[in-house]
Amino acid sequence: MTVSDVSARRSALERLTANAPFLARLAEINPEDVERFLTEGTDAALAVVDAPAADDDIMRALRQWRGRMALLLALGDLSGEHDVATTTRLLSQFADRACDAALAAAFAERVPGEEPRGLSIIALGKLGSHELNYSSDIDPILIFDPDALPRRSRDDPGEAAVRIARRMVEILSARTADGHVLRVDLRLRPHPEVTPIVLPESAAISYYESEALAWEQAAFIRSRASAGDRVLGESFLAAIRSFIWRRSLDFRQLKEIGAMSDRIRDHFSQGQAFGPGYDLKRGRGGIREIEFFAQVHQLIYGGRDPSLRAPATVDALAALARAGRIDGAIAERLTGHYATLRRIEHRLQMIEDQQTHCLPTQPAALDAVARLDGHADAAALLAALLPVVTDVSACYDRLVVERAAATGLPRDERELAVALMAAGFDPPDTALRTIADWRGGQLRALRSPAALDALETALPELMNAIGVTADPQVTLVRFDKLVGGLPSAINFFHLLAAQPELAKIATRILSLAPTLADALGARVELIEGLIDKRAFEAPATKAELLSEWAPGLAGLDYERLLDRVRDRVGERRFAYGVQLIAGATDPLMIACGYSELAEGALQVLADATVAEFVAVHGRIPDSELVVLALGRLGGRALTHASDLDLIYLFTGDHLAESDGPRPLGATTYYNRLAQRVTGAMSVPTAAGKLYDVDTRLRPQGAQGPLVVTLDSFERYQREEAWTWEHMALLRARPVYGSDDAKADVQRIIDDLLAPQREPVALAKDAADMRDKMATHKPPQGPLDIKGGPGGLVDLEFAMQVTQLASGKCHEPNIGSALACLRVDGLAPAEICDAHGLLARMLVMLRLTAPDGEPANAAARQLVASACGEPGWPQLLAAHDAARQEIANWWASIRPAQQETET
Secondary structure (H helix, E strand, O other): OOOOHHHHHHHHHHHHHOOOOOOOHHHHOOOHHHHHHHHHOOOHHHHOOOOOOOOOOOHHHHHHHHHHHHHHHHHHHHOOOOEEEEEEHHHHHHHHHHHHHHHHHHHHHHHHOOOOOOEEEEEEEHHHHOOOOOOOOEEEEEEEEEOOOOOOOOOOOOHHHHHHHHHHHHHOOOEEEOOOOOOOOOOOOOOOOOOOOOOEEEHHHHHHHOOEEEEEEEEHHHHEEEHHHHHHHHHHHHHHHHHHHOOOOHHHHHHHHHHHHHHHHHOOOOOOOOOOOEEEOOOOOOOOHHHHHHHHHHHHHOOOOOOOOOOOOHHHHHHHHHOOOHHHHHHHHHHHHHHHHHHHHHHHHHHHHHOOEOOOOOOHHHHHHHOOOOOOHHHHHHHHHEEEEHHHHHHHHOOOOHHHOOOOHHHHHHHHHHHHHOOOOOOOOHHHHHHHHHOOOOHHOOOHHHHHHHHHHHHHHHHHHHOOOOHHHHHHHHHHHHHHHOOOOHOOOOOOHHOHHHHHHHHHHHOOHHHHHHHHHHHHHHHHHHHHHHHHHHOOOOHHHHHHHHHOOOOHHHHHHHHHHHHHHHHHHHHHHHHHHHHOOOOHHHHHHHHHHHHHHHHHHHHHHHHHHHHHHHOOOOOEEEEEEHHHHHOOOOOOOOOOOEEEOOOOOOOEEEOOOOOHHHHHHHHHHHHHHHHHHOOOOOOOOOOOEEEEOOOOOOHOOOOOHHHHHHHHHOOOOOHHHHHHHHEEEEOOOOHHHHHHHHHHOOOOOOOOOOHHHHHHHHHHHHHHHHHHHOOOOOOOOOOOOOHHHHHHHHHHHHHHHHHOOOOOOHHHHHHHHHHOOOOOOOOHHHHHHHHHHHHHHHHHHOOOOOOOOHHHHHHHHHHOOOOOOHHHHOOOOOOOHHHHHHHOOOHHHHHHHO
């Protein structure tokens, strides 16, 4: 122990004895504690101060314990051995232990032998943040679990909880000859005028999720399970975390926060002026302004950044500065000011253990406070405090509302700026200009009073929804473009206001899926289809779609039918895309759903086209049109914007003639009919475009007739077709025609594919074709899932060579075919997983990145999650491994080609 230690401790004791009557009395009562403090220091003296034992007189023991703690903590504070943070932390820890002791005593009296459980003390305010004063109230909320609370056999759980809680409060708060332990204020609980002092956990959760006010949200920034059943308390706080820390605040909440700010000053007008009588807590430039400065920024930004959720004021200021939310120099100054103001507040309370925050108005009393803190007199104390209070007040004046005002906004727009910053637009300038344009009628869709009213109703939820996207500014630009394309926005904004979830979906689409955003821009009513929960059900089969569409299509003329089918397909295709964006459905299921959708559209439109054609040209006896699907449609694996690869065939005699008013020969008949079917599927109408149809896989390609007979098709495939055409047939599937006709086509395909091919020549033909494809269509970057080494094209070539060489596993669906080959030992063990990963990536990237790599982190994470990977780096690693697996398989087939060349 140094001479300076001895001097500081004696000075502390002398100042305490001369200026703090309450502590002076405690020093007389506890001389051993004073002596140990003087000789060994504060921490050594505190180490021998024990909490009451279970068999002690709890009322007296707690008060004596409190007296010793108050004395030693004051001496540690006054001597400088403890700073303000240490003092308030130790005071808070004492309060926690005192509450535990009082609660245990209350349980022991009510239910002897039972462990205290099922009742939790949730500390708010300074106790919640470990910043308790010498004479602070504690502001707990008491909750209980009816199933866990021990009680007498006939006790109602709620009544038992109230009795135990009431006894605990009495033990702590009742003033006896030994004083009190803690003042307990239970008025922060929900509806304190009508609710019991302890609430069931479920009722409390329900209240905070649905009814709580902005000030209650702010109060819970400094909350923790401080005593009692802490597991129950932590569970409760976890349940209401989304109430405390919201990713975005609505305009009403920000307005209330602003009102709270005003009330801090306006309500406590007395004590605002600096000087004798100044309120250190509530006055301008006082403690509460520092606390509120931190809490407002925490409320605004803490929902999106968990690092800002520090309960203690000083910790919060530091976290906000680290995150760049407040100026570091301001945080540093406010931290120092907070310590100064709290220290002087402690001096006020040390004098007579009074819960006061105001400097005395009497000169002698103010001199005593000054001398207790080590100043010569009141003038010296006020001189030290004045720059602190002045700077705090100036910082508070630059709080969020003032920050908005600094943008030059009119006063009535400041709340909007605050809300926009809270929603994620920081700085809010671009969003403010966009909303000003909307309100000013710059867009055609928003020029009517009704449209502007609808806008204002939807605006809060809309801006919050945009604000939480990966890039709010970009999403807002896209939304502005969307609204700009509408003839009227009344119904659109009314819909968003009535269905807030749709606003979130719409902004997610704009942020993550350019393909869907374009569809929504062309036809904004697509969003309405998402109201129906069936939009998020598993994709429908062709049969289900036809049954669903039939009532709405019956009786329509041909042109209206074309439009209506485009509408129905667009709605369903849009909904499937939204399922992908929402992460609700496996991309491979959606790919199958896209295929069923295309088949349904083909069925309806081909039927209607045939009926129209027959009305003019009649039918050809014993003959019909058959449509064969290849590629992705044949394999039931379409993406959002896949082409349809079709071959048109017809049954019967090619020399026959139709029997209608304007007869045609069979070949002419079916070629014209097929052209019209293609037009029905692909020509844009007022309702938009449906599908691109590619017929180049037909016999003799673009040089051959559009439609051939089944006999001609079979003869061509047997006598003239190239190897690659037979490879393409492996993914062929008849999708239109009578059951008998489709069965005939399938038998032809099966017969054509059944013979085993000579593997060396087959591999050479396939490798030559693959090389030509690579030359004419090189990969479009590292995320060209189809092209490039180890892409899906290599996978299909390896698979199809294996299928033709073995004569096995002729499944049109790639996944099914690979599984079959693997079972037969004809494909690598990991190839199915490699295909599944790349196939899912292809479906997702066609939607989120039609022109290349996903543009933002959120889109990348979406793709990764849909592919079963935790993040983008892991997905890229899995992608590379999958491509290597495929490349190895294809390479194991290509050497047969090299041998034939040597």
